Amino acid sequence: MQNSLQMQTDTSAVRKPSVLNVLKCKCPRCRLGDMFYEKNPYRLKSTLKMREQCEICGQAFDLEVGFYYGSSYVSYGLSILISVVFLAIYALVIGISLNDNRFFYWLVANAVLLISLQPILMREARSIWLAIFVPYNADWRDVPAKKPERINEDQKNNW
Numbered sequence: 001m002q003n004s005l006q007m008q009t010d011t012s013a014v015r016k017p018s019v020l021n022v023l024k025c026k027c028p029r030c031r032l033g034d035m036f037y038e039k040n041p042y043r044l045k046s047t048l049k050m051r052e053q054c055e056i057c058g059q060a061f062d063l064e065v066g067f068y069y070g071s072s073y074v075s076y077g078l079s080i081l082i083s084v085v086f087l088a089i090y091a092l093v094i095g096i097s098l099n100d101n102r103f104f105y106w107l108v109a110n111a112v113l114l115i116s117l118q119p120i121l122m123r124e125a126r127s128i129w130l131a132i133f134v135p136y137n138a139d140w141r142d143v144p145a146k147k148p149e150r151i152n153e154d155q156k157n158n159w
């Protein structure tokens, strides 16, 4: 574990990690540390178990009380996007008509698709939401991460 972390840190000195690392639920500040303890989002008991802060750069993942309520906007947007893309593919492959029930089959299939993708969507929404507020910082090794100011330790995890 320690070795693999060390290797990641070394290669990052050579080039900037891709912004796509946000989609892998990496810390937005260094794009290297994992936000979630469990890699597999379908282990439902730990789907949303997040680290307090980035193991690599020390960025806090909980910026203020109730911070991740806002991620539902991202989740909503992602669900709409997936629905539109799925409808387009469905219309091209199977077709949609006013004279039969194919549109309703799409509705049911889309609902099943969205529900089965929920664990991934919830994680992506949190990761993207955090990345909106925490930009990449190429100097993360030298500049210490800001401590969150609006965290109430007594009320933590009380939501």
Ligand SMILES: [Zn+2]
Binding pocket: 027, 028, 029, 030, 031, 032, 033, 054, 055, 056, 057, 058, 059
């Ligand atoms: Zn980090």
